[in-house]
Structures are given as C-alpha cells and as structure tokens.
Amino acid sequence: MNAYVGTSTSRVDGRAKVTGAAKYAGEFAADGLLHGFVVEATIARGRIARLDTSEALRVKGVVDVLTHAHRPPLADKDEAWKDEVAPEKGSPFRPLYDERIKFNGQPIALVVAEDWETAKFAATRVHVEYEQEGFATDLESERDKAEKVDQPHKPRGDAAGALTRAPVRHEADYVLPTEHHNPMELFATTAVWDGSGGLTVYDKTQGVQNVQKFLCSVFGKKPDEIRVISPYVGGAFGSGLRPQHQVVLATLAALALKRSVRVVLTRQQMYSLGYRPMTIERVALGAKPDGTLDAIAHEAIAVTSRYEDFSRNDTGWAEQLYKSPNSNFSHKLVDLDVSTPCDMRAPGAATGVCALECAMDELAVALKLDPVDLRLRCYSDRDQSEDLPYTSKQLRECYARGAEAFGWSRRNPAPRSMRDGKELVGWGMATGVWEALQMPVAVRIVLTANGHAEISCAASDIGTGTYTIVAQVAADALGLPIDNISVRLADSTLPQAPVEGGSWMAASSAHAVLRAAEEIREELARLAKAMPASPLADLDAANITLTDGMIASSDGRGAAVSIADVMRHSKLERIEREKLNQFAEDKSHARNTHSAVFAEVKIDEELGIIRVTRIVNAVAAGRILNTKTGRSQIMGGVVWGIGMALHEETVMDHRFGRIMNANIAEYHIPVNADVHDIDLIFVDEPDDRINRLGIKGLGEIGIVGVPAAIANAVYHATGKRIRRFPITLDKLLE
Amino acid sequence: MADLTIPERIPINLVVNGERRALEVVPWTTLLDALRDRLELTGTKKGCDHGQCGACTVLIDGRRVNSCLTLAVMTDGAEITTIEGLARDGALHPLQQAFIDHDAFQCGYCTPGQICSAAGLLAEGRARDADEIRELMSGNLCRCGAYPNIVAAIEQAMSRS
Numbered sequence: 001m002n003a004y005v006g007t008s009t010s011r012v013d014g015r016a017k018v019t020g021a022a023k024y025a026g027e028f029a030a031d032g033l034l035h036g037f038v039v040e041a042t043i044a045r046g047r048i049a050r051l052d053t054s055e056a057l058r059v060k061g062v063v064d065v066l067t068h069a070h071r072p073p074l075a076d077k078d079e080a081w082k083d084e085v086a087p088e089k090g091s092p093f094r095p096l097y098d099e100r101i102k103f104n105g106q107p108i109a110l111v112v113a114e115d116w117e118t119a120k121f122a123a124t125r126v127h128v129e130y131e132q133e134g135f136a137t138d139l140e141s142e143r144d145k146a147e148k149v150d151q152p153h154k155p156r157g158d159a160a161g162a163l164t165r166a167p168v169r170h171e172a173d174y175v176l177p178t179e180h181h182n183p184m185e186l187f188a189t190t191a192v193w194d195g196s197g198g199l200t201v202y203d204k205t206q207g208v209q210n211v212q213k214f215l216c217s218v219f220g221k222k223p224d225e226i227r228v229i230s231p232y233v234g235g236a237f238g239s240g241l242r243p244q245h246q247v248v249l250a251t252l253a254a255l256a257l258k259r260s261v262r263v264v265l266t267r268q269q270m271y272s273l274g275y276r277p278m279t280i281e282r283v284a285l286g287a288k289p290d291g292t293l294d295a296i297a298h299e300a301i302a303v304t305s306r307y308e309d310f311s312r313n314d315t316g317w318a319e320q321l322y323k324s325p326n327s328n329f330s331h332k333l334v335d336l337d338v339s340t341p342c343d344m345r346a347p348g349a350a351t352g353v354c355a356l357e358c359a360m361d362e363l364a365v366a367l368k369l370d371p372v373d374l375r376l377r378c379y380s381d382r383d384q385s386e387d388l389p390y391t392s393k394q395l396r397e398c399y400a401r402g403a404e405a406f407g408w409s410r411r412n413p414a415p416r417s418m419r420d421g422k423e424l425v426g427w428g429m430a431t432g433v434w435e436a437l438q439m440p441v442a443v444r445i446v447l448t449a450n451g452h453a454e455i456s457c458a459a460s461d462i463g464t465g466t467y468t469i470v471a472q473v474a475a476d477a478l479g480l481p482i483d484n485i486s487v488r489l490a491d492s493t494l495p496q497a498p499v500e501g502g503s504w505m506a507a508s509s510a511h512a513v514l515r516a517a518e519e520i521r522e523e524l525a526r527l528a529k530a531m532p533a534s535p536l537a538d539l540d541a542a543n544i545t546l547t548d549g550m551i552a553s554s555d556g557r558g559a560a561v562s563i564a565d566v567m568r569h570s571k572l573e574r575i576e577r578e579k580l581n582q583f584a585e586d587k588s589h590a591r592n593t594h595s596a597v598f599a600e601v602k603i604d605e606e607l608g609i610i611r612v613t614r615i616v617n618a619v620a621a622g623r624i625l626n627t628k629t630g631r632s633q634i635m636g637g638v639v640w641g642i643g644m645a646l647h648e649e650t651v652m653d654h655r656f657g658r659i660m661n662a663n664i665a666e667y668h669i670p671v672n673a674d675v676h677d678i679d680l681i682f683v684d685e686p687d688d689r690i691n692r693l694g695i696k697g698l699g700e701i702g703i704v705g706v707p708a709a710i711a712n713a714v715y716h717a718t719g720k721r722i723r724r725f726p727i728t729l730d731k732l733l734e
Numbered sequence: 735m736a737d738l739t740i741p742e743r744i745p746i747n748l749v750v751n752g753e754r755r756a757l758e759v760v761p762w763t764t765l766l767d768a769l770r771d772r773l774e775l776t777g778t779k780k781g782c783d784h785g786q787c788g789a790c791t792v793l794i795d796g797r798r799v800n801s802c803l804t805l806a807v808m809t810d811g812a813e814i815t816t817i818e819g820l821a822r823d824g825a826l827h828p829l830q831q832a833f834i835d836h837d838a839f840q841c842g843y844c845t846p847g848q849i850c851s852a853a854g855l856l857a858e859g860r861a862r863d864a865d866e867i868r869e870l871m872s873g874n875l876c877r878c879g880a881y882p883n884i885v886a887a888i889e890q891a892m893s894r895s
Binding site for chain 1: 787833834837849867874885
C-alpha cells in the first residue's frame, strides 16, 4: 500500500517550525542556568605563556573561568577523543586541554556567568600572553610539501604515456577555496545538570549517539549518566557530524560547577570549527579526435591540520562517468596550522567533480564537440575502478530530459555569441555523481489499541525531512493514516542510528521502519487468526496485510478485522517491536546517484555582474520517497552550487593565520535575489537491486555539478575561463 | 584599573503578542536576547547577532526590524509581534500555512524571521511581483536554499490577502 510513499506530503514537523514551537539546542530552559562565553586564541601556533582570569572573575555575575589550568579532568588518550567520524589518522583536538595553540580561533577559556551578556563582557577581561612560533596557513605556498594519502582508486593502464600520445589534450589546475557551512543556527549546547552527576545535553549535532559516546569517553562517564537530545537542528551540512567545541565546553562547565550551563558560539567563533578544505585539483584528459578518451589523470592537493589527516574522495569520479582505458588518481595533503577540515555537503565530489566537469567542457571546446555529445561519447555503463555494473544508472535519460527542458539544442556553441540586450548570455552544463550509501539503523514501533503508532529512532533530522519520510513509510507499512503516526528522533536513548550524513539516512531509516512494521504485522496476523471465529483463520500470515486500520487478506478479498478489535480481544494495550536493519553486503554492483545540470548565466559586460537566471537539474536517484521535500533538498543543493560557483570563499590573512571574513556578511552566501528559475526533474529510476524500496538518497547529489555548469556557462558567455573559484566580477574584468 | 561594573537595570514595558510585559534590562540587552532569554520566546532566532542574517526579524509597531540590532530599552512602550503571535486561536496565519504548503523551509531556523519579514513586507505593500519579493526579502538568509519556495509561499499569501 503506497498511500504516502512517493507523494508530496507536507513536512510533519512543519507546524512546529512555522509557529516557533520547534526548540533548538540553545533554547532549552533549566533552573539556575549559567551561560558560557568562549575566549579564543589570537595566534596561529605557539603556547599560552600566561592566562590571567583575575579581572574577569571580579566582574559581578561571573561564576568561574575555566582554562587548561583550571578545569575538571579530561581523557588523556587520543582514542577517547575519536568520535565515530573522526579521521583515522591523527590526534583529535581537545578544547582547554593544555597550553598548546594549534590554530587561530582555538578556544582557550570559557567564562561562565549568570547571564550571557555578563559572560560576553567578562570574556574581554581575560588577558593572555603567548609565545608565538612560526606557522603556515597558505596551501599554495606550501604546495611542494604535499604528501600522498591512500589512493581512492587504483590506476589503470598507463595514463602518463597515453596522455603524451593523445592527439587532443587538456590539462589545468582548478582551485577551490575554503568554504564554511554557516548553518543558520549558531552552534549551541545546553547541558542540564540533574543534581546527582548526570547530564541531559541538548546539542546541535547530526548524531546524538556519536556525541553521547564521545562525552562518556572524554569525561569518563557511564552510558546512563549522559543523555544527548537534539530534536531540531537548524542546518548543519556536515558541520555537526563530529562533536564540536561547545558541547565539550558546556559539559565541562556543568560538571565543574554542578549546574546547568549553556554555551552558544558566535557566528565568528563558528569559523574555527570544520570547513571544506581548499583544494587544488589538477585534471589532465587525453582524447582521440572522435571524442573518446584515452587517458584521465586527476590529482587533488588539499589542506588538512597538523594534528589530523582529513581527506575525501575528490579524484576518481571519472571512473564512474567516463570510459577511458588509462587512468591515474592521487590525493595529497598539506599540513597547515589550521583546524581540521570536515565534511561539507558532497565532500570530495562537490570539488572534484567541479574540476573534472570544467575540464570536460574545455576538452569539448578543444574537440569542437557539443559538451553533452562529448559526455555521451565517453559514457560508461560500468564503474571502471572495480569493473562493476550499476544497480541502476539513468544518466543518459538525465542528459536527455535536462537538455530538452533547458532548450539546449538552441545553443550557439561559439562563446560570446548569445546576448540579451546589454547582457552576455551563456549556457553551460555538467554532470553530477554521488554514492548511494546505506547504514544499519534500528527503529522501535509502539502500536496502541487506539490505532496510533509511535516510531522512534536516534537518527537526526537536520532539515532533510527524516521525520516526514519515516512517518510516510510507517503509515504505509502499518496501513494507518499519517496523522495517527508520531515520530520521535534524535535522543541518544532511542534505538541505534549513525550520524545523519552522506545521503544515507533516507534508505537506512526507511528500511528499519519496514522491518519493525513487518514484525508488528506478523504479531497482528497471529492474534487475528487466533480470535474466535476469525475470518482470517485459514490464511497464511504471509498473505495478511495492514490497510486502513484493518488486518486483511493481501488479495483484498474476504473479510477483515480492525486492528482495534484484535487488540481488544487479545487484551493488549500496545504492541512494541524494535528491529535493527542491516543491509546485505553486495559487492557485485556499483551504487550511485547521477544528475545532469544545465545553467544559464547573464553577465553585464561592463560591470562583470553575473546572474544565474536558469538552472535545470535532472536527477536520477532511485525512488523519491517524498517529491515535495525531495525537491527541496535538490533545490538547496543547487543554491549551494550557485554559492560555490560565484560567492563563497573563506579568506585567510596569512600574515596572522586568521580568517578575515568570519561573518555572514563578508562570507557571501546566496540571498533570495541571487536565486532565479530552478527547474528540477526527477528521472524515473526503478532499482530493485539496491534495496527493497529502491531508495538512493538526495542530500548531496543536488550540489554536485552545479558549480561546473555555471563556470562553463560563464565561459560560454564571455570566452573567459576562470579556474579559480568563486568566479567573482573582478576575475572577469581582469 | 579597568571598569568592571555592570550597568544598572532599567525598567521597560512592552506589549508582546498582545500581552503587557514588564521587564528590567541592562542597556546592552538587545530586544532579541530579552525575548529569548527573559521572556522565553525562543521562536525568534539568533543567527549572527550582527544584523546580517535576518533570523531575528520581528514586527515592532508593525514594521519588520532586526531585533538583534535593537536594544530592548529602545522599545519601551512598543508593540512587538513575534512568530509566536501570528497564529490566532490556533489558526495559522496565511503566511504560516503558505510556508508549509510550499515547503518554504527545511531546517526551520530562518523560518520565523522569514515569516515575520514577509508579514512586514505584505503590510508595506511594496512588492508587486516575484522579482520584487526576491529583492525585498534578501535581508533574510536561508542556508537550506529554500528561496524559490519562500517566494512562492509569499505570492500565495499575497494573492489571498
């Protein structure tokens, strides 16, 4: 029964969000709540020589100032600080641990006061002296020190030789800047002291159980002493995957003072959390004149911190997209005196595919081929890295549907050939690709005799729509109206879930709901068959289905009994089932989502102002659980792609190793007036191999390819190839 | 010796969502912090505290204002409407309903500011088409990128008001 799955059901948490009733981490009240304000280091590397808190402590209303020299004990082994998504290699950052300064903006003290303004004021009265050391924060000047990390994909053939021999070649560096997530909600934690050593921690996080385990190990607490809750998350996009500074600081202060404490970072302070690392992408393509590829080489050189190796798969996406007998990939890291980067929407792909797709556009120009035509000539039906077929791949259809909706056939290929009054018009396109991942998730369903069901799971909804799709899948599986379903998420005491990321939560949570609902159905079938004079007595349990609040024969014939009657007869108030779903390992197929992105830009030639007037994004991502929230996710990705192409860049002053635009006015993100016509197409992609419902996930694929499509449109409009992102007007006017 | 004194509290009277509220605030308290921390009206959001994001938008005497750039003492005697005051007797404001219908939010954090700003915009009567809505709503950032849906929601509410 699919009354809800696949429809455009409105968000079930919509009312809470439009009325202000939805409470976020920094909004939970507690008796005697104290407020913490973070003091940050102002040097990039060195040690604290002197930290004087005496003046701050004299401010009326200040309760304490915690520092590395004045705090409760913290774990001293790296293992204790490694959360579920910490990089394998390295030593995670420990706030207020010792006098070492590893990056500018590092938290070095927490002023705790009776109210927030007092804490903020007193923080200006903490005096610090440093012993500074030499430091480096510039990727480009340190490029030669890059060291190889494990290769994401094996080389095939002899790419270097094939490139030398290739009749048509393109090779270039593409530079992607550091970007910050800037979710609208400030990172915040309210740690509520229970009076006897236990804490309820309301935290802005993408994984309550990850944070709970981390806090227990860092503070040496038993699992039942710390509970982490995060019912609503005001955006995160990867920045909330790892436990962040403020949750450690709030917990530290609550344990030190045996009181409830809230710590909210300022927008500026959030720039010392993780970020998308600046990456130099070198792409080399060798082709025959007919537009088939002989060789692909892709090298990425990215920033990481000195204390952890963070890297993602930037290179190697060509293995999924373009047929080539020879390929070579490498990923290198440069250690700098900065905080560790972290995942940011489509990590690796947003940057790596941007470079690859700009390079493909340049190759199309060199070959005098239409960019879509070139991609079709190289189209790969197999993932070449492991030589595997796909569970499904409707990318050809994405190109066709996207091109048609955009009107691509009317494109004049010559740069600077299209105009609209004073503005140059450019049309560009690119391909997108992401992985379809799935993880073990457990769900508990409690069905009550009144025909209501509560679904609970520790998974987070960071705006992605998890509350809604869980309710949809449960309503269909239990045969109940969606209004009879309530969903509880993001409490560490609820059934197991991993962090919410990588686009894996839709498939993972939906199948866990199915498994638990199946057990409920089996129990109801057993009870219904056992009822005196049951009309279902002769039926096999497997042939019994739940629909419209009834237990009925699957073929729709014969009598049915209501769930309420069965439970009353059985003298049951509730049926409760919890089930962990694990996906069978299947290495016989590659699993990916794909997209074809078409962009139109209009550029004022005299002023260099660029407007993205149209985007068509045709996406193949398996079954779409909810066309309304699904479209929103892709739209959000497209808006992020506009930001990546034209606006976003974290700018460092390398003389101080300090970010210069650590605010949301000078770090530009798209505003309403930057976003025009966005046309989203979900290409039909049945996939009965990937999982039962054919779900692939939508969180990342929306951004991938968008920056390249825009950059390629800018080239088409102007004849200028900008390979250093973002494409700002000064670069066009140079 | 540095001056470490905290300023004296000043009594003010506000009418918040139709209800008279008396408060004593130090002069540096913003209206935003007074609403969130003192009156427990956490529907109004803090996204930057610098007037850069619009998440804190409320209506002061019917005008849309960034409450993080407004000191609470400046609003003595004013009528303030926050997101909590838009629904009447449990019935959603047309903008609230339109935001749900058009999925004009994802994480929901900028949403109260967007809706209050849109309510102010409707009262101003300045926006006549989608382009003008886009321009006049550009003080309210949405990192989830719901802008086209926000515009559609406002158009729906405009056409019905």
